[in-house]
Amino acid sequence: MVWPAIIIGLLILIWAVSLGKMHFGLGLNSKAGFLNDDRTAGGHSKKNVLLVVAHPDDETMFFSPAINYLTSRAHNLHILCLSTGNADGIGNVRKEELYLAAAVLKIPCQHVKVVDHPDLQDGFGKVWTTDLLVAIIEQEIHSKAIDLIITFDNYGVSGHCNHCDVQRGVRKLLQNTSLQVEAWELVSTNIMRKYSGPLDIWLSMLLAGRCVDGQMHCVLNESPYKSYQAMAQHKSQWIWFRKLFVSFSSYTYVNTLKRMKI
Numbered sequence: 491m492v493w494p495a496i497i498i499g500l501l502i503l504i505w506a507v508s509l510g511k512m513h514f515g516l517g518l519n520s521k522a523g524f525l526n527d528d529r530t531a532g533g534h535s536k537k538n539v540l541l542v543v544a545h546p547d548d549e550t551m552f553f554s555p556a557i558n559y560l561t562s563r564a565h566n567l568h569i570l571c572l573s574t575g576n577a578d579g580i581g582n583v584r585k586e587e588l589y590l591a592a593a594v595l596k597i598p599c600q601h602v603k604v605v606d607h608p609d610l611q612d613g614f615g616k617v618w619t620t621d622l623l624v625a626i627i628e629q630e631i632h633s634k635a636i637d638l639i640i641t642f643d644n645y646g647v648s649g650h651c652n653h654c655d656v657q658r659g660v661r662k663l664l665q666n667t668s669l670q671v672e673a674w675e676l677v678s679t680n681i682m683r684k685y686s687g688p689l690d691i692w693l694s695m696l697l698a699g700r701c702v703d704g705q706m707h708c709v710l711n712e713s714p715y716k717s718y719q720a721m722a723q724h725k726s727q728w729i730w731f732r733k734l735f736v737s738f739s740s741y742t743y744v745n746t747l748k749r750m751k752i
Contacts, residue, residue, distance in 0.1 A: 525565065525638065538566045538634055542627060542641040542660060544652035545575040545612055546588035546604065547727050550720045551735065552647050552676060554595065555711035555745040556640060561596040562712065568601045570630050572623065572656060577612040583726050590723035594716060603630065614651060623659025628667065636671055640747065643675035647684075647741065664752050673750035676741075677706075683740055688714075690740035698746060705749040717742050 525537050539560055543549050549557065549569055560567045571588060574581030585604045592602045605626060610618050630636070641660050646653025660673055683690045691710055698708035711717060721736045722728055736742050 525560075525563075536565055537637045538568070539638045539640060540568050540570055540627075540630060540634065540636040542570045542572070542639060542656055544572055544642075544646075544650070544656050546571055546584040547575070547591070547721065547724045548653070549588070550591050550595070550717060550724065551732075551739070552642075552741045553640065553745060554717035554720065554742060555709045556676075556747065557595050557597070558711055558713050558716060559709045566601070567597055568630070568634050568636070569597060569603070570627065571602070571604045572607075572618070572626065572659075573610045573612045573652065574604055574606050575612045576606075578726075580726055581606065581612075584724070587724045587726060591720040594720040594723055612652060616652065618652060618655035618659070620655070620659050620662050623655065624663045624666070627659055627663050628669075631669060631671060639671060639673040641673065641675060643678050643748070645678040647676065647678050661750060661752065664750070673752075674707075674747040675750050677746040677748050679740065679746075685738050686740055687738045688740070688743040691744045694740075694744045694746050707747050709745045709747060711743050711745075714742055 525539075541549060541553060541557070543553070548571070557567065569588075569592060575584040585606075588604060589599045589602055592599060607622070607626075609622055627639075631639075639660055642653045642657045644654060644657050646657060657675065663669070664671065664673055679690070683693065691708075694708045698706050718736055721732070
């Protein structure tokens with residue numbers, strides 16, 4: 491009985507140290523400053539950043555470390571949500587919940603756009619047309635003078651087909667246009683890392699630190715409790731297993747962003 495107690499005690503200690511690292515750290519761990527705003531470089535210029543997601547609550551469940559990092563440094567963050575999340579017939583409710591969550595995350599409601607298109611409906615097996623996604627994303631880039639896009643990678647964290655379609659839409663847009671816009675993907679991890687909570691920050695920092703060409707960055711969540719508060723605004727989704735997800739998911743505590751290869 492001694493060894494299990496020791497192991498549990500060590501895990502609790504590492505968990506606490508990890509939270510402390512996030513709270514007292516600078517938020518970013520990589521060899522080159524993300525968005526060229528390394529504080530040691532003497533300030534930074536504001537960027538117009540577009541976060542492209544598939545459903546209301548994606549922004550909080552998966553991207554809150556990046557959101558908190560960007561808003562705390564006064565970048566102009568916009569959210570483009572490509573569906574209302576109407577799989578259960580409550581799309582209008584979920585749309586309003588996204589605005590509430592954005593307010594907690596310090597994103598003005600006028601910076602949040604939710605698309606309600608008959609060909610972009612939430613659900614497994616609902617294939618989203620790439621050309622339609624390209625047209626919608628491109629319009630948002632032009633209207634908001636976007637400098638940089640953040641979105642899912644080709645696995646989309648959970649393998650959800652809508653997440654993957656969003657990534658394909660962004661990639662195709664940048665492949666077939668002369669737009670001078672950077673795109674960064676949220677790196678999907680294996681299931682052990684995915685549910686390791688803040689413990690994953692150490693491996694994430696190590697992997698990002700080994701990337702010397704500035705193509706990968708590790709962003710720590712300086713305010714995990716704010717992420718929890720934001721997810722609580724999605725009341726229709728705030729059931730027991732999502733409460734557990736937000737508590738134990740590494741995506742609540744760290745985002746690893748990788749430059750999209752076009």
